[in-house]
Amino acid sequence: MNRPIPVSGIGERPLIKRISDIFNTGCNPDILIGSGTDDCAVIDISDEDCMVITTDMLHRKTDFPPQMNPWQIGWMSAAVNFSDVASMGARPVGFLSAMGFSKDTDLSFVEDICKGMDDCARFCGTSVIGGDIDTHDELTITGTALGRVQKSELLTRKGARVGDKVCVTGLAGSAGAALHAIENDIDIPDSLLNKLLTPIPRVNEAMKLAKSGAVTCMMDTSDGLAMSLHDLADLNEVGFRIDEASLPIQKEVSEFVTSDPGSLTELALYTGGDFELLFTVSSCMLEAAQSACYLNVIGEVVAREVGIGLMCRNGENLTINRKGYLQLGD
Template sequence: MDDRSLLDSIRHLIGEDETADDCAGFDLSDGRILVSSTDMLHETTDFPKGMTEFEKGWMSAAVTLSDIASCGAQPIQLLVAVGLDDPARLVPFMEGAVACAESVGAKVAGGDIDSHTELTVVTTGFGIVERSCCCRRTGASPGDLVCITGTPGLAMAALEGDERYRKNLLTPVPQVKAGQKIARAKASSMMDISDGLAISLYDMAQASGVGFVLDSKNFNLPDVCSGSAREYYLYGGGDFGLLFCIPPACLSALDTDYTVIGTVVSEKGVWCDGDPVEKRGYAHSW
């Protein structure tokens, strides 16, 4: 069983809408939405070996801020709860978390400190977005174009030893400005691809009740020294680009870099060049 299957077992308790997205939304009285998201990271499963404490702090903040960015929201606050095996690690760790938050205009505003057998971090973020510009995973419609920002696979290449992309892996930058521009251009759905492009496509397909047809001729494949660029592109995790769907007529209003990789179809599933794409990516397993 993985974390997605486990989530399915509690959807009836929380709600389909509430479990369809990485962020929760709360309507404010002034026409805006307060979005929130939370993530848990463990040293043994989530931090590549050799990371500094600063980089671990940065990554811990980035995973949550990226989810907020994928709603088209402006992050405003981050809470950081840290379980420590060694209290001396706290200051450099928090320096990284604060630096990441400040880089996107947010503030670390509190949290918790506890003892633990390994470094364990829970980050909870909050953002604000106009109701008319809030993007979710659930809005993709047949005929929309499937697009991404960034180049999937660079973080995986770094994990496999390609030092050119070390920053992509260890200090990923949440795509806040791009997310806001995509939302204002009237994208129908959006999410980040930190778990990998293929599994993110399946997550969005499930949430929106649609399918995706990809054309590999349009892939902006990574320049890698070894391994399969296509494998990294589809299945490598750790990249913080955005996956979004948008009506073709709205694309001309989008003022950010992007790549069109496919189209939305009514039949559920994900295909590339006519063949099914394997549902695979980063997941926690039991």
């Protein structure tokens, strides 16, 4: 008799792999990319275009810090999904949300969540088009975002080649630094706090990058930069050499973490919640990518046997470990 295996004992990514193996046994020719292999599923809808679809579930206790107001809860619930749509280079075309509230939830609280959700959808150029409401012991919001992209511009996690440049939009570690400050009652400016409470989906940047033709693979960094690098390395059978001095760290983070410079690198690599884009670019197309949006080049793609390493400011080479934000006990 097999002993029961708790989901907390297997971890998020292995569980996703096991479930995806069950779901991917079908043979629907309209499904171009199925469950578990990318940020979104991809559906064939015409000769030129495809649709990308993603869903994410968020909970009061684990995903919404106490400092987050209801408008920010709504914004976050939409933003995490639109970030996945962005990572495929797609244009958002709709958002659905299933929300569970306790029976005594104040009506104004629900309305403010919906306003934040709607504002995020509008920011991304689309609308909330439906969903479901039910009672639940804990505030739970499941969002589903839809996007559309030309097949020739679809970006996926696969395609990195040795010699490509490794790039990110925005900054690394800001959300993690803000969460650390909240948990330790450290006063920080709103410019840093908002990186955690009101993340910006990089939809516009992603669509421009997709049109540039410069990107060879892309995903978002919601689980942290290091975890995302390992995901791309496994899928593409490559390694990465990352330059510590090139990691883009927000000025306010540097001011707030002054005693240990190594902590800045830890925050940049191993904390999640930034919802930036991590992507690789052909060296000969770097200028095209830079013309598409603001980006930071943080390293390059190397051979698989080299591994995933960090070139430190002091000349030392360190291994970037597989760790970051994970659920289900990892």
